[in-house]
Amino acid sequence: MNSAAADTTARTVQQTARPHGFPTPEHFEVVEHAVPEPAPGTALVENLYWSVDPYHREMMDDLPGAFDLHAPLEGRTIGRVIASRTPQFTEGELVFHRRGWRTHSVIAPGEARKLPHFDGVPLTTHLSLLGGTGLTAYVGLTRIARLQPGDDVFVSGAAGGVGTATARFARLLGAGRLIGSAGTAAKVRHLLTEVGYDAAFDYHDGPAAELLAAAAPDGIDLFVDNVGGEQLAAAVGALREFGRIVRIGTISQYNTPDALAPKLHYPDIVEKSLRMEGFLVSNHQDAQQELYDFAVPHLQSGRLTADETVVDGFEHLVSAFLGMLRGENTGKIVIRDHSEVPAGARGKQ
């Protein structure tokens, strides 16, 4: 049993107030309490890896299904069962569940699934390429866009978790040119040199329509949209006949509720026979095994790489979340418990 497992104190992040605009650390508090006892039929999990996601920002607002104030939050999490009172879970096994934002969780059967082990694939990948982030990219490209070999693809939010996964999957699925947008010059360089984009731009550098026209002078077949707003309007203009728009997220508007969204040129949608479709990955969980079948062999062969920003220490979970909203991450942001930091990497942060 490691030091964290021996702890008698558990910590839970709770939301304390509803933000208007960007949230701050003052919208959260960390509550300490005794490590919970699993009731009969449940198991106690010591959490090791946490995902924080843009949808958490949406859940901070006073909307149906929102986070309750002064209550444990939810989020995708990987942990190890440390005490079990159900035959469904065995002590020592790794599980994926959604009772996150806390150091310890009590789970019932049906609330967690055992993580499959894939040789040579790091655990963080179960929150990035093989987790909800990768599943979103995979479903967006295959089920929603119905990507065809040779399709030229524009991705907004290209340097984030879904954006990097989209590019790497699209390349393996035979896409044509890949064009990406991101928020800094360093990210643009990263897209071109590491992720495999053919062209990229910083969306701060001018009107999105002009930047996209320069990066994709011959147009695009598909737009995978993580951002919305001005880039969505620009993509409608750049799409070729029978083009598709996959609406994945609208992060340009989550923290600016009072900003006016730019207008789409609606006649283009008719005249170019465009199709725009959004989806929620929660409605496509049945694609999980298909994602494993597709991605795991490529991960194991080295043809596919997970882009991740790993932050060490549960105490940094809130700052990692707020940093992600400001664009401080490249690839999927994952928080890792200190006990999981490889010995050689300890103390380097």
Ligand SMILES: NC(=O)c1ccc[n+]([C@@H]2O[C@H](COP(=O)([O-])OP(=O)(O)OC[C@H]3O[C@@H](n4cnc5c(N)ncnc54)[C@H](OP(=O)(O)O)[C@@H]3O)[C@@H](O)[C@H]2O)c1
């Ligand atoms: N439909 C679904 O089921 C589903 C599932 C997962 C995610 N999503 C959505 O997919 C999108 C990406 O999610 P993710 O988990 O991969 O997060 P992410 O892209 O890894 O992180 C968020 C990124 O958003 C960018 N950003 C922040 N403010 C922005 C703005 N005003 N304009 C443009 N970009 C901005 C930042 O990058 P820059 O430095 O480039 O600005 C930041 O790194 C989000 O909209 C999310 O809600 C939807």
